[in-house]
Amino acid sequence: MISFLHSSAVNGINAYLIDVEVDISSGLPVFSIVGLPDTAVKESRDRVVAAIKNSGFDFPAKKITVNLAPADIKKEGGLFDLPIAIGILVSSGYVEKKSVHKICAIGELSLDGKLRPVKGLLPIVLSLKKFGIKKVIIPEGNKNEASVAKDIEIYPFSTLSEVVKFLKNEIQVLPFKADNTIDTDNQILPSIDFSDIKGQFLAKRGAEVASAGGHNMIMIGPPGSGKTMIAKRIPTILPSMSFEESVETTKIWSVSGLIQAGESLVKQRPFRSPHHTTSSIALIGGGSYPKPGEVSLAHNGVLFLDELTEFRRDVLEVLRQPLEDKIVTVSRAKSTLSFPASFMLIASMNPCQCGHYGDANKECTCNQYQITKYRSKISGPLMDRIDIQIEVPALKIDEITADKTIAETSDVIKQRVIKARNIQYERFKDKNIYCNAQMGPKEIKKYCVLDDKAKDLLKNAIEKLGFSARAYDRILKVARTIADLAESETITSTHIAEAIKYRSLDK
Template sequence: MLVKVYGAAVQGINATLITIEVNSSRGCMFYLVGLADSAVKESHQRIISALQVTGYKMPTSNIVINMAPADIRKEGSAYDLPLAIGILSANETISPEKLSRFVMMGELSLDGSIQPIKGALPIAIKAREEGFEGLIVPKQNAREAAVVNNLSVYGVENIKEVIEFFNGKYELQPTVVNTREEFYAQQENFENDFEDVKGQENVKRALEVAAAGGHNLLMIGAPGSGKSMMAKRLPSILPPLSLGESLETTKIHSVAGKLNSDTSLISKRPFRDPHNTISQVAMVGGGNYPQPGEISLAHNGVLFLDELPEYSRAVLEVLRQPLEDRRITISRVKYTTDYPASFMLVASMNPCPCGYYNHPTKECVCSPGQVQKYLNRISGPLLDRIDIQIEIVPVPFEEISNRRPAESSGEIRKRVIKARQIQEKRFAGQSGIYCNAQMTSKLLATYAQPDSKGLALLRNAMERFDLSARAYDRILKVARTIADLEDSELICPAHLAEAISYRNLDRENWAG
């Protein structure tokens, strides 16, 4: 008897429908074709054990399974469930009537229990697109997949539940998630708040400007001056995710297997802080089994690189193209995969090997050559993509001991949201541009041209501080954001002066 069951293969952050054709005839052989990898072929042994433990028998007939389309590689153990159901149905142990209405995926344990899978959300989206009535997935993935409307999602714990469901002996209950209610209820809850930060008002202001314009930012300061502490609070002042952004972010984390079983939609902007020993593949994605890297997991959020010069030069250089294109293409011999990578790069570093160059009280023991060599670990092209470079000095005791609470993240966030709304209106007709940091040279000429006084100030600053030519566009972008924060249509000299102050490393004499 020939039957068809349906699963899905995840490619990038999207899914492709897989038709599993099972034919049972006289004989005693087992054949699995359709470009299946070793993990899929090993399902034979898992299925035999799972069926025995749950009171069913593996058919002793000749079984041929084809996984179509045959030119797409099938990887992983998530096909165990549809393969097992297809085998039983071909042997007439299961009624085939309802099989064509459902997509199913799940890894089988030897005792018949069903283990979680990766990519349940893109699979659910594909099932709805193809017009299926429902999706059967492990219970741990049910809430993740249930955010998709007009699709019944059933979470199961054991293969016996699925067998009895198709035979009409057991009724599965669909998982219901109030997507909008849960999404909006969790958007304001942050563990870290700027009201806990004492002093550092100039750095808070720089972070506010960076958040308002989507600018990349680099903090330079001595150990213990609060660089990491403030970076971790940046997501609390970023604009909230829209439902569309949240869905795209959740798809990436779903494919990577990073979602908790109680998570439906990611409601807060991601904050990723990989260690400086990270490899190129872990940063950008790829591998034998393609997975999103840290830059894609930070999509619509923040990628924080602590102690930037300590990262491998090769790892830092691969960031250059994603910072411009806001997506990454992984090209290998057997596959090509695209992952979105629109993130804010926030980095921190010591000013020198000993950490105390320009420190107000401690003396630096590094020679000028050592300081410059340390800074040269960051290439010019990468530094060119960082709009704001802010120097941090340690907080004096008087400010640390001050018990008066600082301005909260909520108050800062209101100003950031207002500035972002101005930018959304400004770039409404521009495809792929949503904030000032993404402006092209043409848009800069239209929206970020200072008046004659501003141009004179900019010229004087570049000559006096030996600012490099690459700083020009960055200063104009940041000045445009500062003007938006003050709801000013024009870029004033004061806005330019503040933007110029955020270009510390462009000063030719900074490292002595």
């Protein structure tokens, strides 16, 4: 007898409907699976046989053929165990055929018949309605993640035998529901705050401007000056994620297997800080079953590259494409796949090889040639995509210990950031632009209007300090954000003067 049910697979972050057909006929006992890669077939077959037997059913000693269609979609093995096992139980008469009509089943089985959670469940459940599916059977461990999908009935189970009882109507189960709204007023506050940072007003202000306009930022300073501390606090001043942003980010985390049982949506903006020994695949994504890289895990949040000069040059160069396009394209043998990658790049570096150039506490031992060579580790085209460059000098130890003033909290700064962002949403309403950092030459011309004093100041700075044409555009964009923070329509000389300060590496 032949049986049909549905399952699904993800490729990138897109889900596809997979039809699972199981045919059992008389003949020598052979169990074959068509449509899965060879290694996955063997593993899946072994798990399905053991799980069926250990759940108390007879495994049919007949010719069993499983077809997973369409064949040309590359599938990872695990999640088809459950639909294959159910199909076999239907074809061998344990379960009625009509009870699996229009049902989708997903889950990896362990040898004793338990259902294990799988990766990529969120993009799958969000697509099922589109495929005409109304009910989905999933592992218990994935239920919170799956509950984000509102238009589908979700039935989570822990074992194969429970699934069978449910399909045979021997137990009554209500679809699982959970409240996934994002309560922006009631988010769990992170334990870190901008008020932890003493002094460093320029760097803190730079972080505020960067957050307000979505600008990338690099901090240059000796070890121990607080660069890492500042970077880690940037998510605390960014506006909270919207529900849509949260779902987008969660899909990426889901296919990477980063959603733990019990968790549903990623609600805080991501902060990813890959180590400098990271490979280019780990950074931008890829592999034979392409997985998102750090740039995509940081989608809608912050990618922090600490000690930027320590990263391999070829690794840094692959960053240019996602920085430009906000999306990563991973090429595969036959096709290309893409993952969203819209993040704020925050980087840190030492000013020189020894780390103490310009440090009031310790003398630099590098010569000019060494300093130039050290800085040239970051290519011009990469540096060009970083709008804000800030020097972070080391504080004297008593500046840290003796300073009893209470610095501004993240919450106060965040309110200003949100105000400035709202001005930008309004400004770019019908365009595909969300913040000043994303302006192209056309928008710069239209929206970066300077008053006369500001024009003179910028002209002088370009002549005296020798800024490049590219630096000129960057100064204008950052000045636009500074003016937005001040709720000023025109850009004044004060705004330009501050923006010029953020070009410390160009001087």
